[in-house]
Amino acid sequence: MINDVQPFDRETAARIARAFRPARWHGNRYDYYYTLAKLRSDPLYPGVLAALRGCDAPLMDLGCGLGLLAHTLRGDGQRQPYAGVDIDAGKIARAARIAERTGLHDARFTTADLVQALPDHHGSVAILDVLHYLPDEAQHAMLDAAAAMLVPGARLVIRSGLGDDSGRHRTTRAADWFGHLAGWMQTNPRRYPSRAFLEQRLHAAGLESSFQPLYGKTPFNNWLIVATRT
Numbered sequence: 001m002i003n004d005v006q007p008f009d010r011e012t013a014a015r016i017a018r019a020f021r022p023a024r025w026h027g028n029r030y031d032y033y034y035t036l037a038k039l040r041s042d043p044l045y046p047g048v049l050a051a052l053r054g055c056d057a058p059l060m061d062l063g064c065g066l067g068l069l070a071h072t073l074r075g076d077g078q079r080q081p082y083a084g085v086d087i088d089a090g091k092i093a094r095a096a097r098i099a100e101r102t103g104l105h106d107a108r109f110t111t112a113d114l115v116q117a118l119p120d121h122h123g124s125v126a127i128l129d130v131l132h133y134l135p136d137e138a139q140h141a142m143l144d145a146a147a148a149m150l151v152p153g154a155r156l157v158i159r160s161g162l163g164d165d166s167g168r169h170r171t172t173r174a175a176d177w178f179g180h181l182a183g184w185m186q187t188n189p190r191r192y193p194s195r196a197f198l199e200q201r202l203h204a205a206g207l208e209s210s211f212q213p214l215y216g217k218t219p220f221n222n223w224l225i226v227a228t229r230t
């Protein structure tokens, strides 16, 4: 159980975010400031790193964005093969460029719409802040496919805002809509999975799951879910 997970300290966040600085001084610094702010404020990656530590199965990161998870893994000394997939071709191009420029160990990135098809994979799976952007059927398909990807000892690590009647949920929903309207996220949020739905779906797929809040200092209703094959 990972209790009271906090974001990275300022030094660690700055070290990881450095990879996202533009190659030239006059280049665009948006990704750098975005990753720096996220690493400093969100306990997401410390929570996921703790959940994956000690497991060297190859990792598939579904909806990987800029591949920030891969950088935090290497910074943590975790060297499992990493593959990231995202629908946003611009993010994937930047993720691949940055990985190459910084010599990121064993990381590859692919553009794909996960609503249309899910990749072949055998190992661990990460689904971080992605589920609520997918229509219901695609959420179901992604969870079932992710469960089928797990090899013995591998882990399915999900971070998601949970749908419930809390004020935290309302704040999460408002912030995600704002992110979409402001152009930070191409896709609009659909449905936030409930805890009961996730528990039932993972159990039906033969997985044992644990849930813990991943609030850090944020006002959001974010939870970390770790599932393994029973």
Ligand SMILES: C[S@@+](CC[C@H](N)C(=O)[O-])C[C@H]1O[C@@H](n2cnc3c(N)ncnc32)[C@H](O)[C@@H]1O
Binding pocket: 062, 063, 064, 065, 066, 068, 069, 085, 086, 087, 088, 091, 112, 113, 114, 115, 127, 128, 129, 130, 133, 134, 187
């Ligand atoms: C909030 S971001 C999270 C990014 C990354 N997982 C992280 O935690 O930093 C959600 C990501 O899901 C991706 N996404 C949304 N719908 C998708 C789809 N249908 N197929 C693949 N990726 C998708 C978005 O492009 C975006 O990069």
